[in-house]
Amino acid sequence: MNKFRYCTLWRCCATYSSLANVSEHLRNRLVAMGVRTPTEIQEKALPVLLQGRSAVVNSETGTGKTLCYLLPIINRLLSDDETKAPYSFVLVPTAELAMQVHSTFDGLADSGWQCSEVFGDRKMTIKPYTRCVVGVPSSIATYGLQRLLKTTSVLVVDEADLLLTGGEKAATWKILRNFRALYEQNAGQRQMIFSGATMPSRGKQSALASLARWIPKSTEVIQTVGVHLPPQGVEFSYVKVVDDSHKMSLLMSLLSCHNYMSSILIFVNTTSTCEQVYNTICSSHDLPIDHNTIGRLDKGVDMDQRYLNMQLFLEGHYNVLVCTDLFARGIDIPNVDLVVLFDFPTNAADFLHRAGRTARAGKSGKVVSYVLPRDKHLCTLIEHTIGQRDSFDEELFSRKKMLKRRIGRILDTMDM
Structure with a gap:
């Protein structure tokens, strides 16, 4: 039996202002970046993720899934910045994607916050104002996970199909198991987000099937009509x-x-x-x-x-x-x-x-x-x-x- 709750929200938000929980600071930053109108997946996912609920976000390429998880992270920090570092971890498959996520975080976040990159020769640096760690799982997994994840409220697995089933699989699941143990102790205060454009569910070893055997039942799958299709243009x-x-x-x-x-x-x-x-x-x-x-x-x-x-x-x-x-x-x-x-x-x-x-x-x-x-x-x-x-x-x-x-x-x- 499928353990996921599938989300079937209708498109209803014309602008980010329509999402009442998004802070004015973030809306202004989005406008400064030239981002004014939510995409279909953002309209469906943000109402769920802004509430701190765990979800699988699955939509075609080029639809703004990075903002789906960064906006809720930063939005919550703006309302409560007393958390210990690090607040969030973002797992990605490549150094190139880690650098892009870091750049997007910096463009949206408070100037006093820091984002640490972890891959290859880039070592993790945790300072009092480190609010996000983004990196490749095999590099992150070399650190003391129990100590690091103890203060972590949000864990994101981006390009989840590749990380859960590809070459980074062992390190990804190691991090997930450590976070899941903490999640069960205080589920209301922790959030897991899985993002991807190709998240198959067929077969016991597929990404969604693997998650279904492991993730909390309350997790929602949020996806678009065009998932598993190339852009129409x-x-x-x-x-x-x-x-x-x-x-x-x-x-x-x-x-x-x-x-x-x-x-x-x-x-x-x-x-x-x-x-x-x-x-x-x-x-x-x-x-x-x-x-x-x-x-x-x-x-x-x-x-x-x-x-x-x-x-x-x-x-x-x-x-x-x-x-x-x-x-x-x-x-x-x-x-x-x-x-x-x-x-x-x-x-x-x-x-x-x-x-x-x-x-x-x-x-x-x-x-x-x-x-x-x-x-x-x-x-x-x-x-x-x-x-x-x-x-x-x-x-x-x-x-x-x-x-x-x-x-x-x-x-x-x-x-x-």
């Missing part, structure tokens, strides 16, 4: 290619005719391919672009340079960024109108997250996918699903080797 194209050299030739032709009035993201599957594609683009003398406006982001780049490259791209100084999936999850990039999937992803979840870097906040964009023969079946199913505006079959979110057999079974049942 995306135009998709799929290009059949023979091999990697064919892909590179097509990519160079595409870059040579782009107007560069906005940014381009090029996704690859591995660090070595990222380096190769980046070097090939930079060595070309036929592109109408300054080589100093091309960046690279993958684990082969040291952390400080990755941060610099990310900032240069977000601020528009880089026109092109070649990257792995380090840049696919949660990163808000306002002016990307073209995403190129140089390497086709191995599952539908990664496809949705990569495609979700464009057409954000109601804008439009294009996604061009290069499709090798080995990618044909997954691509066919994705193309059909998008064309029908159906939700992605959750089986396609699997990262296991059995995926190809599952795709075959699904294709056999479809009227193509």
Whole structure:
């Protein structure tokens, strides 16, 4: 039996002012950031989360889920700032996302508060006014969790499907188990928030199924109609290619005719391919672009340079960024109108997250996918699903080797 309470609220809030519990300070900060109207998921989730209730927040990419959990955290601190540090923990899968959450927190919070980042060489620093710790679970889990979490009122798991079932799974569950023990002692004073864009429920090992066996029964699942779908403003194209050299030739032709009035993201599957594609683009003398406006982001780049490259791209100084999936999850990039999937992803979840870097906040964009023969079946199913505006079959979110057999079974049942 499903242990969750599913929330079916109607859209009713025209502005953040309609949410009576949001402080005037926060509303002013949102206006200063150019954010005036809540998205669908914010309208549904904020009334629940502002009351301190635990929830799973599940909606398509680019819909403002970060604000869904940061606004309640900051709003409560504004009304009661006597809490001991740290007040909240935000778990994220990558350093890049941790830095973005930190930046958003700083833009909304009181100037006297501090947010600590924890990943790689970035060590946790807890000071009297540390109100939020954001970081990668495996880095956070190396500290004394019982002491740290004793004063923590809010625990957020962002990109929850990846953290609960991916490479950070062990550390994430370790932190959750420690927090759950404290939650049971004083449930009314503690809150858990799980956020994601691809939260499948099928299968015993899926993210929601795993949570359902563990999380308190009062937890609500709040989701949008468009969950497990790409943004409506995306135009998709799929290009059949023979091999990697064919892909590179097509990519160079595409870059040579782009107007560069906005940014381009090029996704690859591995660090070595990222380096190769980046070097090939930079060595070309036929592109109408300054080589100093091309960046690279993958684990082969040291952390400080990755941060610099990310900032240069977000601020528009880089026109092109070649990257792995380090840049696919949660990163808000306002002016990307073209995403190129140089390497086709191995599952539908990664496809949705990569495609979700464009057409954000109601804008439009294009996604061009290069499709090798080995990618044909997954691509066919994705193309059909998008064309029908159906939700992605959750089986396609699997990262296991059995995926190809599952795709075959699904294709056999479809009227193509």
